[in-house]
Amino acid sequence: MSDLSKKDLEHLSSLARIRLEDKEEEKLLSNMKNILDYVGTLKEADTKDIEPMNGGTLQKNVLREDDQRQETLARQGKEGFPTKHGDFLEVPKVLNN
Amino acid sequence: MEPLHNLTVKKIHEGLQNKAFSATEITREYLTHIKNKDAKIGAFLKVDEEGAIKQAENIDAKIAAGENINPLSGVPTAIKDAILVEGLPSTSASKMLENYTASYDATVIKKLKEQGVIILGKTNMDEFAMGASNENSAFKPVHNPHDLSRVPGGSSGGSAAAVASNMVPFALGSDTGGSIRQPAGLTGVVGFKPTYGAVSRFGLMAMASSLDQIGPFAKTVEDATLVFDAIKGADPMDATSVNTTYSPNLLNPSFEKIKELTVGIPKEYFIDGTEEDVRKGVEKAIEKIKSLKINIKEISLPSTRYALPCYYIIMPAEVSSNLARYDGIRYATPNRNMGEAENLLDLYLNNRGAGFGTEPKRRIILGTYVLSSGYYDAYYGQAQKVRALIKKDFDEAFSSGVDVMLTPVSPTKAFKIGEKADDPIQMYLSDIFTVTANLAGVPALSLPVEKPTAGNLPVGFQLIGRHFREEDVLGLGMYYERICE
Numbered sequence: 001m002s003d004l005s006k007k008d009l010e011h012l013s014s015l016a017r018i019r020l021e022d023k024e025e026e027k028l029l030s031n032m033k034n035i036l037d038y039v040g041t042l043k044e045a046d047t048k049d050i051e052p053m054n055g056g057t058l059q060k061n062v063l064r065e066d067d068q069r070q071e072t073l074a075r076q077g078k079e080g081f082p083t084k085h086g087d088f089l090e091v092p093k094v095l096n097n
Numbered sequence: 098m099e100p101l102h103n104l105t106v107k108k109i110h111e112g113l114q115n116k117a118f119s120a121t122e123i124t125r126e127y128l129t130h131i132k133n134k135d136a137k138i139g140a141f142l143k144v145d146e147e148g149a150i151k152q153a154e155n156i157d158a159k160i161a162a163g164e165n166i167n168p169l170s171g172v173p174t175a176i177k178d179a180i181l182v183e184g185l186p187s188t189s190a191s192k193m194l195e196n197y198t199a200s201y202d203a204t205v206i207k208k209l210k211e212q213g214v215i216i217l218g219k220t221n222m223d224e225f226a227m228g229a230s231n232e233n234s235a236f237k238p239v240h241n242p243h244d245l246s247r248v249p250g251g252s253s254g255g256s257a258a259a260v261a262s263n264m265v266p267f268a269l270g271s272d273t274g275g276s277i278r279q280p281a282g283l284t285g286v287v288g289f290k291p292t293y294g295a296v297s298r299f300g301l302m303a304m305a306s307s308l309d310q311i312g313p314f315a316k317t318v319e320d321a322t323l324v325f326d327a328i329k330g331a332d333p334m335d336a337t338s339v340n341t342t343y344s345p346n347l348l349n350p351s352f353e354k355i356k357e358l359t360v361g362i363p364k365e366y367f368i369d370g371t372e373e374d375v376r377k378g379v380e381k382a383i384e385k386i387k388s389l390k391i392n393i394k395e396i397s398l399p400s401t402r403y404a405l406p407c408y409y410i411i412m413p414a415e416v417s418s419n420l421a422r423y424d425g426i427r428y429a430t431p432n433r434n435m436g437e438a439e440n441l442l443d444l445y446l447n448n449r450g451a452g453f454g455t456e457p458k459r460r461i462i463l464g465t466y467v468l469s470s471g472y473y474d475a476y477y478g479q480a481q482k483v484r485a486l487i488k489k490d491f492d493e494a495f496s497s498g499v500d501v502m503l504t505p506v507s508p509t510k511a512f513k514i515g516e517k518a519d520d521p522i523q524m525y526l527s528d529i530f531t532v533t534a535n536l537a538g539v540p541a542l543s544l545p546v547e548k549p550t551a552g553n554l555p556v557g558f559q560l561i562g563r564h565f566r567e568e569d570v571l572g573l574g575m576y577y578e579r580i581c582e
Contacts, residue, residue, distance in 0.1 A: 013462055020450060021450075034521070035525075045479070054481060056294065057293060092426065
């Protein structure tokens with residue numbers, strides 16, 4: 001059985017920037033333990049000398065020469081933002097007094 | 098006009114060309130049907146009546162002017178809510194995006210609009226495409242048209258149910274671990290996940306970027322192929338999309354050539370825990386294919402048993418980083434002003450806590466765990482290696498002369514709403530036969546064993562092919578359909 005503790009879960013949820021209600025936390029802890037036991041079976045797989053697959057394909061990355069491109073969706077991005085001051089996007093205050 | 102349940106994309110195209118009906122007439126017919134039927138099914142989150150009629154009138158003007166029309170011109174469709182359609186809400190069925198309206202078109206939408214497709218609306222889904230039953234929608238569940246007390250599958254359950262209940266002739270969904278194929282199987286329609294990279298993901302809300310693909314739901318394999326043909330192709334906005342040239346056989350398969358294919362039956366997909374009806378259905382499909390004198394051989398994909406655990410590490414890991422963009426401020430999140438929050442961190446914690454449903458929270462936190470220092474190698478690193486093993490299994494089977502694999506789509510038929518809602522692992526097992534195609538990046542088609550009959554729940558089977566050889570799976574699927582007629 002996974003030894004994930006309530007304290008671990010609280011740490012993880014704060015890293016993930018998700019506030020959990022107490023009741024939610026209890027249920028999630030028991031679900032997570034079951035899921036971790038299930039995915040833990042992967043440890044049995046023999047992966048000696050196997051190169052990890054880092055993406056959807058094993059194709060290699062290719063580089064190209066830098067060139068100038070005009071395409072951007074900045075305008076649409078701005079239009080989609082709910083509160084604005086002219087060309088500026090309005091967000092809550094970030095710095096504390 | 099023919100009744101809607103008889104209409105396919107192909108027949109609508111013929112009808113428009115012969116002037117048997119206009120695009121406006123057919124659009125109105127579908128809109129009326131949605132109005133009458135969807136209250137009980139819940140397939141749509143948004144119906145854009147006005148926009149649809151306007152698009153249809155444009156097509157009718159083209160037809161009246163004697164212009165040639167494309168195979169998809171004037172054909173109504175519905176789009177999974179995770180795919181952006183400019184000017185329409187795109188919520189991914191999450192409270193987090195309740196007020197968000199898309200400000201641009203996804204590449205697949207741009208392509209469909211160029212073809213003259215009529216977009217009737219956005220379809221319901223599991224929140225952020227996480228689920229196998231459509232019960233995780235933050236707004237309402239979707240009901241299976243064959244039995245309203247049962248789920249349609251997920252996560253693209255709305256798109257599947259919309260096609261199965263004749264509210265559209267085709268729809269788009271997205272498939273990360275089975276989210277097109279499993280609901281197609283449970284609702285008795287055709288669902289296709291293309292090769293990873295065959296279709297641009299630009300404008301699809303990312304769930305797990307190394308696994309996600311957009312694909313069609315349709316009533317026939319032929320229709321699904323027409324839609325795939327329209328949306329495929331490289332896109333500068335998606336660096337993982339690939340430019341591949343497909344042979345004309347994609348749209349017009351030579352059945353003589355199809356007969357020469359070798360079909361592999363991987364023994365690991367015929368396991369305990371699969372429902373009797375599913376087993377019998379898939380055996381029936383195998384017998385039918387055998388009767389065509391197509392070569393069938395039993396094969397082994399030994400790493401299959403690790404596929405689902407592997408998926409449930411890689412997918413949440415990618416989810417945890419992809420969903421970081423929903424910070425509780427952008428995308429018009431409700432309560433995005435400070436309110437009771439004392440600082441910015443509080444605002445993030447509050448809004449993400451309130452905006453995400455149970456399943457996204459579970460997966461984000463699980464992903465955070467498997468990527469965290471001290472656990473990374475044991476979980477994420479190991480899963481990436483196992484993923485390579487799973488792909489190797491496929492590569493070896495294909496290089497040993499197998500062209501297409503035939504398997505079940507999911508271990509059960511449509512289950513009751515609520516039946517698995519409290520047991521995540523039981524729910525995850527719904528994808529046990531579909532996740533492998535995403536992990537390996539290969540194309541896979543789900544199609545009904547036979548036309549669903551009243552009172553019986555549909556059973557589907559799956560055809561999996563080589564990378565970028567969609568013509569093999571779609572061609573065999575079309576051949577199968579022909580012999581079933």
